Amino acid sequence: xxxxxxxxxxxxxxxxxxxxxxxxxxxxxxxxxxxxxxxxxxxxxxxxxxxxxxxxxxxxxxxxxxxxxxxxxxxxxxxxxxxxxxxxxxxxxxxxxxxxxxxxxxxxxxxxxxxxxxxxxxxxxxxxxxxxxxxxxxxxxxxxxxxxxxxxxxxxxxxxxxxxxxxxxxxxxxxxxxxxxxxxxxx
Amino acid sequence: xxxxxxxxxxxxxxxxxxxxxxxxxxxxxxxxxxxxxxxxxxxxxxxxxxxxxxxxxxxxxxxxxxxxxxxxxxxxxxxxxxxxxxxxxxxxxxxxxxxxxxxxxxxxxxxxxxxxxxxxxxxxxxxxxxxxxxxxxxxxxxxxx
Numbered sequence: 001x002x003x004x005x006x007x008x009x010x011x012x013x014x015x016x017x018x019x020x021x022x023x024x025x026x027x028x029x030x031x032x033x034x035x036x037x038x039x040x041x042x043x044x045x046x047x048x049x050x051x052x053x054x055x056x057x058x059x060x061x062x063x064x065x066x067x068x069x070x071x072x073x074x075x076x077x078x079x080x081x082x083x084x085x086x087x088x089x090x091x092x093x094x095x096x097x098x099x100x101x102x103x104x105x106x107x108x109x110x111x112x113x114x115x116x117x118x119x120x121x122x123x124x125x126x127x128x129x130x131x132x133x134x135x136x137x138x139x140x141x142x143x144x145x146x147x148x149x150x151x152x153x154x155x156x157x158x159x160x161x162x163x164x165x166x167x168x169x170x171x172x173x174x175x176x177x178x179x180x181x182x183x184x185x186x187x
Numbered sequence: 188x189x190x191x192x193x194x195x196x197x198x199x200x201x202x203x204x205x206x207x208x209x210x211x212x213x214x215x216x217x218x219x220x221x222x223x224x225x226x227x228x229x230x231x232x233x234x235x236x237x238x239x240x241x242x243x244x245x246x247x248x249x250x251x252x253x254x255x256x257x258x259x260x261x262x263x264x265x266x267x268x269x270x271x272x273x274x275x276x277x278x279x280x281x282x283x284x285x286x287x288x289x290x291x292x293x294x295x296x297x298x299x300x301x302x303x304x305x306x307x308x309x310x311x312x313x314x315x316x317x318x319x320x321x322x323x324x325x326x327x328x329x330x331x332x
Binding site for chain 2: 012019031032033034035038112137138139141142143144145146147148
């Protein structure tokens with residue numbers, strides 16, 4: 001065996017295998033967000049879907065992030081044309097209702113859609129416990145580094161982004177983040 | 188009803204027209220200037236937008252993508268440039284929201300260096316192989332005993 005040739009071949013092939021191997025350890029669909037740990041962008045958005053008592057807000061009201069300091073905020077971006085949003089709608093709505101009276105604020109943000117479509121969709125889905133707001137020009141969506149819908153952001157009581165969930169959320173994930181952020185805020 | 192003579196109408200309307208103030212220069216001149224400013228802003232927007240990746244596409248810039256999100260991102264680029272931000276500041280804004288992934292051309296540091304170094308390394312390795320092979324082929328045959 002020619003050890004010199006074998007060594008050269010190995011020196012050429014091994015780094016390539018290592019690079020591709022490193023690539024295989026990463027999920028190509030997962031795009032890391034730089035936002036968790038950073039202060040959430042402020043917003044002032046108008047309510048178009050009021051939600052249901054006791055979480056409701058009057059249509060036309062402006063929801064400001066600054067007014068929600070001291071509360072955990074669950075910000076869910078959705079659209080009526082988004083099929084995956086159907087999967088999480090009931091879970092979000094029911095989980096939000098179960099936190100009524102606690103320092104948690106659930107808010108839907110309609111992305112790239114008309115208020116009428118959003119209102120009809122909510123009615124078709126059997127209602128929504130918490131209010132939804134419009135995002136003209138998708139400025140808030142871009143400020144939150146949105147890739148698509150649904151995406152859900154969990155903000156701590158100091159207005160910092162703690163976690164970003166891409167795709168439909170489940171009840172366990174919502175409760176995990178809301179409970180831990182509420183506990184951290186109570187300290 | 189008394190009819191007004193045509194000559195009188197002509198004289199009065201001519202006098203009124205002459206009495207109208209001439210259009211001020213300021214109201215006419217800015218049109219081409221603002222069109223020029225718009226086209227410069229559009230060109231600057233296109234230059235920045237072509238360096239930013241469309242989040243919902245495969246390998247397209249927000250300049251080339253017809254997606255709604257890309258159009259909205261282009262509008263943000265334009266607004267920020269209009270507000271006086273530099274192209275680097277606009278790119279820094281998008282990096283702060285989406286990470287360096289948003290740049291179509293990654294910055295040459297860390298693991299990204301491989302993207303720039305690999306092609307050069309491959310070319311150098313290829314040249315080395317060619318040199319070795321050519322030397323081998325052109326080496327005079329060793330004298331046979």
